[in-house]
Amino acid sequence: MSGAATFAPPSAAQVDADIAQALGEDLGSGDVTAALLPDVADSAYLLCKEDAVVCGRPWFDACHRALDPDVYIDWHVAEGDRVVAGTVLATLQGRARALVSAERTSLNFMQTLSATATVTAAYVDAVRxxxxxxxxxxxxxxxxxxxxxxxxxxxxxxxxxxxxxxxxxxxxxxxxxxxxxxxxxxxxxxxxxxxxxxxxxxxxxxxxxxxxxxxxxxxxxxxxxxxxxxxxxxxxxxxxxxxxxxxxxxxxxxxxxxxxxxxxxxxxxxxxxxxxxxxxxxxxxxxxxxxx
Missing domain, CATH: 3.20.20.70 (Aldolase class I)
Known part of the structure; x- marks a missing residue:
């Protein structure tokens, strides 16, 4: 299920502000652990481990692009899609350090917003x-x-x-x-x-x-x-x-x-x-x- 035309996200400026605050909380003066890694190109994938309604792509993208403007993100699902456990939602190509530094913050947004969308969908289904x-x-x-x-x-x-x-x-x-x-x-x-x-x-x-x-x-x-x-x-x-x-x-x-x-x-x-x-x-x- 997808209804991308009906739920425009907050403005790009608002999304960027959310990400700037969240990354500021997490990175502080810098990711001291990621600095140990070679700064080479690498890949990653985003895995959903339970049935869910996908939500949060604008924040996920903005988070990774804030740390690596050249990161390539290939989404396999649309915002609002219902997915089952084990679905790969996206694959990424970017710098290894940036991928791991953005990991937690990008997941926090995806996990929280997908949770809200998933619970809402259950209530909407119940009154259909x-x-x-x-x-x-x-x-x-x-x-x-x-x-x-x-x-x-x-x-x-x-x-x-x-x-x-x-x-x-x-x-x-x-x-x-x-x-x-x-x-x-x-x-x-x-x-x-x-x-x-x-x-x-x-x-x-x-x-x-x-x-x-x-x-x-x-x-x-x-x-x-x-x-x-x-x-x-x-x-x-x-x-x-x-x-x-x-x-x-x-x-x-x-x-x-x-x-x-x-x-x-x-x-x-x-x-x-x-x-x-x-x-x-x-x-x-x-x-x-x-x-x-």
């Missing part, structure tokens, strides 16, 4: 056919938000707000400070008329208030199953503009399908970017094994 969309959250690894949100898109998911600046999201504390949900919504529409407006509700009464005052999406947080179904019924019966419902809180893969089948529009899941178990990849010098 229901019409529900899978959304990410702001629960990302510090410094890697744009990269991880890109990985969510590669896995077939959708991005929630990028940060606190691109969507107004009224939650419990905002509503309390404003005096009421209606007052908070009016203030948001007045101050930020051009931004999307999402309102979190904790009761069915708040849901009806949010429907009446109007917004772009309503987040029903931690509703039990019967209350969630009633929320869907109330929203569907609302006579005004249709407002999508988003579910958040207490969502796991086992219960995901049932939530989607209740008729909600979106399900936001912090685990896509927060609970990351790196995909098992390795970069080995030399030619790939026969049949790899």
């Amino acid at each position: 056919g229901t019409g529900a969309k899978i959304l990410d959250t702001r629960k990302t690894i510090p410094g890697l938000r744009l990269a991880q949100k890109y990985a969510v898109r590669v896995g077939g998911g959708n991005n929630h707000r990028i940060g606190l600046y691109d969507t107004v999201m009224l939650k419990e504390n905002h509503i309390r400070a404003a005096g009421s949900l209606t007052a908070a919504v009016h203030a948001a529409k007045s101050m930020h008329p051009g931004l999307p407006l999402v309102v979190e509700v904790e009761t069915l009464a708040q849901l009806e208030e949010a429907l009446a005052v109007g917004c772009d999406r309503i987040l029903i947080d931690d509703f039990d199953a019967p209350t969630r179904r009633e929320a869907v019924r109330i929203a569907a019966a609302h006579s005004g503009k249709r407002i999508p419902l988003e579910v958040s809180g207490g969502v796991d893969l086992a219960g995901l399908r049932a939530i989607a089948e209740d008729g909600v529009d979106c399900i936001s899941i912090g685990a896509l970017t927060k609970h990351v178990r790196a995909i098992d990849l390795s970069l080995k010098l030399g030619p790939p094994p026969a049949g790899g």
Whole structure:
């Protein structure tokens, strides 16, 4: 599966900045071990040791080219492809010292972003056919938000707000400070008329208030199953503009399908970017094994 046209990565400048910071952390004043190697031409291959959705090629490439501008990288798979354990993802030709110096940093990006894409794909697969969309959250690894949100898109998911600046999201504390949900919504529409407006509700009464005052999406947080179904019924019966419902809180893969089948529009899941178990990849010098 590949959908390269639908998930443009962050800008080259952003990718380069990510790599510069990561290489700075790893290399410091220089790779003292790689300096022991003869600086000769060599080859390497990138091996995936488990089933995964491939993600992170722009960062992998930028990392190796930062240390060896003449490195040749031949990708055998596309970004977003689903691969099985034992797949050789890419082969490289470059300077031996640069290949080993870039190894860990390039793998860190590939392993982390492929993990995010792989987990997202599992959630997307679980709701397929229901019409529900899978959304990410702001629960990302510090410094890697744009990269991880890109990985969510590669896995077939959708991005929630990028940060606190691109969507107004009224939650419990905002509503309390404003005096009421209606007052908070009016203030948001007045101050930020051009931004999307999402309102979190904790009761069915708040849901009806949010429907009446109007917004772009309503987040029903931690509703039990019967209350969630009633929320869907109330929203569907609302006579005004249709407002999508988003579910958040207490969502796991086992219960995901049932939530989607209740008729909600979106399900936001912090685990896509927060609970990351790196995909098992390795970069080995030399030619790939026969049949790899």
